[in-house]
Amino acid sequence: MSVIFVVLIPLLMAALLVSLWNVPKGRKIIALIGSAAHALAGVWLLTTVIQSGAVAKNISGWIPPFGIEFRADIFSATLVALASFIGLCVTIYAHSNIDDERTNFGFHPLFFVLLGGISGAFVTADLFNMFVWFECILLSSFVLLGLGGEKKQLRGSLNYVIPNLFSSMLFLTGLGLIYGATGTLNMAQLAERTAQINPSTAALITVVFVTAFGLKAALFPFFSWLPNSYHTPPTAVAALFAGLLTKVGIYAIIRFVGTIAPTTAAAIIPILTIICVLTIVIGSIGALAHTNLRKILGYLLIGHIAFMLLGLIVPTQASMAAAYFYMLNHILVITCLFFFVGIIQWHTGQIDIRKIGGLQAKYPALAVGMAIPTLSLIGIPPFSGFWPKIGLLQAASETPLFFASIIFSSFLTLLAMAKVWMNIFWRAEVTETPEMPPCPTTKALPAYLLAAIILVISLFPAPIADLTNRAASEFAPYFQINRGDQ
Amino acid sequence: MTELAVAILTGILFTTGVYLLLERTMIKFLIGLVLLGNATNLVVFTCSRLVRGAPPIIPKGEKILQPPFADPLGQALILTAIVISFGVLAFTMMLIRRTYDAIGSDDVEDLIEPLGQDLTEKESAP
Numbered sequence: 001m002s003v004i005f006v007v008l009i010p011l012l013m014a015a016l017l018v019s020l021w022n023v024p025k026g027r028k029i030i031a032l033i034g035s036a037a038h039a040l041a042g043v044w045l046l047t048t049v050i051q052s053g054a055v056a057k058n059i060s061g062w063i064p065p066f067g068i069e070f071r072a073d074i075f076s077a078t079l080v081a082l083a084s085f086i087g088l089c090v091t092i093y094a095h096s097n098i099d100d101e102r103t104n105f106g107f108h109p110l111f112f113v114l115l116g117g118i119s120g121a122f123v124t125a126d127l128f129n130m131f132v133w134f135e136c137i138l139l140s141s142f143v144l145l146g147l148g149g150e151k152k153q154l155r156g157s158l159n160y161v162i163p164n165l166f167s168s169m170l171f172l173t174g175l176g177l178i179y180g181a182t183g184t185l186n187m188a189q190l191a192e193r194t195a196q197i198n199p200s201t202a203a204l205i206t207v208v209f210v211t212a213f214g215l216k217a218a219l220f221p222f223f224s225w226l227p228n229s230y231h232t233p234p235t236a237v238a239a240l241f242a243g244l245l246t247k248v249g250i251y252a253i254i255r256f257v258g259t260i261a262p263t264t265a266a267a268i269i270p271i272l273t274i275i276c277v278l279t280i281v282i283g284s285i286g287a288l289a290h291t292n293l294r295k296i297l298g299y300l301l302i303g304h305i306a307f308m309l310l311g312l313i314v315p316t317q318a319s320m321a322a323a324y325f326y327m328l329n330h331i332l333v334i335t336c337l338f339f340f341v342g343i344i345q346w347h348t349g350q351i352d353i354r355k356i357g358g359l360q361a362k363y364p365a366l367a368v369g370m371a372i373p374t375l376s377l378i379g380i381p382p383f384s385g386f387w388p389k390i391g392l393l394q395a396a397s398e399t400p401l402f403f404a405s406i407i408f409s410s411f412l413t414l415l416a417m418a419k420v421w422m423n424i425f426w427r428a429e430v431t432e433t434p435e436m437p438p439c440p441t442t443k444a445l446p447a448y449l450l451a452a453i454i455l456v457i458s459l460f461p462a463p464i465a466d467l468t469n470r471a472a473s474e475f476a477p478y479f480q481i482n483r484g485d486q
Numbered sequence: 487m488t489e490l491a492v493a494i495l496t497g498i499l500f501t502t503g504v505y506l507l508l509e510r511t512m513i514k515f516l517i518g519l520v521l522l523g524n525a526t527n528l529v530v531f532t533c534s535r536l537v538r539g540a541p542p543i544i545p546k547g548e549k550i551l552q553p554p555f556a557d558p559l560g561q562a563l564i565l566t567a568i569v570i571s572f573g574v575l576a577f578t579m580m581l582i583r584r585t586y587d588a589i590g591s592d593d594v595e596d597l598i599e600p601l602g603q604d605l606t607e608k609e610s611a612p
Contacts, residue, residue, distance in 0.1 A: 128563055135570045142577060146584075154585040155597050158512070161578060162594075165519060166507065168574075172526045172567055179560065180533025228597075 002048050003055045003072045003123055005041040006080050009034065010087075010116035017109040024104070028095055031108040035084075035091040038115065042084030049077040050467070054474075056125070064125075065186050071125035075324070075471040079251060080122045082328060086243050086335050087115045089446035093339060094236035096440040102147050102234070110147070114140040114240070121248050127178065127185045127260070130252065131171055134216075138164055141245065144237050145229060156232030163215055163225045170212035177205050187260055191477075194261040206264040209256050210272070217249030220279040223302045227286065230301075231294035231351075235342030238294060242301055243335035247327060250308045254475075257312050258320075262478040265312060269482075273313050273399060276306035280405040284412035288419070291353050293341045296416055300377065301334055303409050307392055310402065311472065314395045315482035320472035322391025325464060329376065329384050332454055336373040339447035340366070343439050344424065350431075353420050358429030367425050372451040374421065376458065378414045384457040387465065492532045499525035512582045512592040519578065523571040527564045534560020 013034035020027055049055055054073040058064060072080065091111070098107050117136030124130050142164075146157040179185055181201055182193040194202055218226040226246070230238050257265050283303025287296045308327040311320030341351070343366060350356050360367045376383040389410070396403040457464055499521050506518025534557040542555040586592050 128566075132566065132570070135574070139574065139577065142581070146581060149584065149588075151588045154581070154588050157581055158585055158594075158597050161581060162507075162515065165574060165578065166522070169522045169526045173529050175563070176526070176530035176533040176560075179530070179563070180535075 002041070002045050003057045003070045004059075006038065006045055006072075006084065006119045006123060007070070007116055009038045009041055010112040010119065013038070014109040014112035014116065017112065018106070021106070024100075027103065027108055031111070032091050032095070034112065035088040035115075038119075039081075039084040039088040042081035042119075045072055046074075046077045046081040049074055050470075065184055065189050068129045069125040069186060069188075070123045071187075072123045073471070073474050074467065075254075075474050076122045076251075078328065078467060078471060079247070080119050082331055083115070083118050083122065083244050086240065086331060087111075089335065089339075089450060090236050090240045092442050093239065093342070093446045094234075095442040097234050097236040097342065097443065099148075099234075105147055107144070107147060110140045110144050111240075114144065118244055118248055122251060125187045127187060127190065128175055131168075131175060134171065134248075134252075135168065137245065137248065138168060141241065145233050145241075147237075148234070150232070153232045156229035159225050160229035163222060167212045167215035167222075170208055170215070174205055174208035174212060177201075177208060181205065187255070190260045191262070195263045199263070199267070202261060202264045203267040206257065206261050206268055209261075210253055210268060213249045213252040213256065214275070215249070217246045217253065217305055218279075218302050219249075219306060220275050220282055223279065223283065226302055227290075227295050227298035230298045231292055235338060235345070239335045239338035239342070242297065242338050243331045246301065246305050247308075247331055250305060250327065253309060254312060258475045258478045262481045265315065265478070265482050269313055272309060273402060276309050276313065277401050277405045279303070279306035280409045284409045284416070287416040288412065293344070293351050293353060293420065293424075294338070296353075296420060297334065297337055297341065300413055300416060303413065304330055304377075307406065307409075310392055310395055311475070312478075313402065314398050315479045316395060317469070317472045317476070317479055318391060319395030320475055320479075321465070321468040322388045322395055324471055325388035325461075325468040326385075326392060328464065328468065329388055329454075329457065332450055332457075333373045333376050333385065336447060336450035336454060337370070337377065339443070339450065340370040340373065343443055343447060346439050346443060347436055349434070349436070353423040355431055356424040357427045357431075360425040362429075369448050369451045372454050372458075374417050376454050378417055379410055382458055384454050384461065386458075387461040388468075488536050488538075489532055492528060492536065496525050496528045496532065499528065510594050512586070512594060515594070516575075516579060516582060519575065523567075523575070527567055527571075530560055530564050530567065534563075 013031070017027060017031065020030070045055070049072055054071060056069055056071040059068045059070065062068070094107070094111070113136055117133045117140065120133035121130055121137065124133060142157065142161055145160055146153055175185065178190065181197045182190055184190055184193060215222040230242055257268070280303050283299050286299035287303060290296050290299065308323050311323035344356065344359065345351055347359070347363060348356050372383065376385040379385040379389040389406070392406055393403060396406055503518045503522035503525055506514045506521065509515060509518070537554050537556040540555045542551055542558050544551050582592070589596055
């Protein structure tokens, strides 16, 4: 029963908010209540799954190969819970961040469709249904990105729309091919049948799917849309996108290769390794080239996204658990950093690190708060980014190239963030900034809340490590099939 | 035989579609998108097997469907995909129009801001 609520609540909220289109009062409060309900449903789903194993629900009572099945195991339930929590944080932040014009043009309904699409993509057990959720995400994110119609936003939107539409077409092509080859689209049934089809056909299908998902995850060489679009929308939208959207692509790759077509992994792992290494290196170098805070974060996001595929490249439970831990931590950290950048923008009106300075003296609390996600992003012990990174390095010792690129990326992340830090916090003020009213609580609350959660995870990583270990154990068949191939 | 013909047609549509996507003008990009969408739908259609004049109806007296029959699922998938692509296309068309109005060019090259220009534009929504 419970699994369907994480999808239903946001979609119903979207419908409700559309019906309140002409009622400006109370929309924000309703959105907040809806987000809180969604977060509760997410946490409830997670606790149910942790206590009593995977939950499944057949929509309208049609049994699986005929109807659409929703299924949440620990791997997807944790992501849903985290996504709904990030959704709640973004709703709070959006309260003061999204202007009236954007609210009037339907920010909240779009936001909930996006959240419903993300939750749906995480819990569906039907590949075509996943396509539909991807389209939900895609369309609402298109509009959210362009909402407001500023010149730079329109530019950013087209940069985002073009590659993502192409990726949808590839996804659909892959669906046609896999349906033709196996005669089913249910994930459990696909997992049984992909092993029996012609290996080269299976490899072709996997390549089509991984390319489609890789485009959404901003893997090399399809990453340039991300830094060219994520710096344009308001902070609330950018934080939501950065935290969750690329991870949906990563989730889809892991789900496809790890669950649906584990036998094809041997064919694509060598290519995937090279793609990941290039993504890591280029993303990290790109971060150094820019002075726009959001672009720096966008490139770092690309540089780190490929770590999360290590669980497929090195098929052991330990590496999958570490990569998954890294993914969960990264969602929190990058969303938190985008929030803090929004606060910096509020205080200074600038986003160029060359024009910002002296923030430490003026806003010491901001410096302390932002230090937590920053140190965690780099992976300085004992911050939360450090724990999964140890696991990643241990796992990657089997593939020296990947090992080297993790180290390389850590240093470049350190360098990029040190550059940011020395400019905006430690040096003296460079330009006269007009006196701004103090930062609204609705902006500060989610940022510091996330920072506090990151701090707690840093100090007590054991429960999360335990959880990720259990989530990774759900891919046991994948490890069994591929351990000999590495 | 029909399958071969449709496969060739799909290939042609894919080729022209991708070629147009790589063009610099946005209108050509839009047309490429239409062609690619059709090519994709044809792939799904062909992959669920081309069967002529055999609707999936269980004959009187029989318990299960006897092959050959046209697979309704593939067609249902295409129907969904067509509806989605219709919406996406309408949105993209409007977006291109708005972008053209805003930047006064339909050249994709003009979409990429010169390095650093993103910093000079006013941040209206921090």
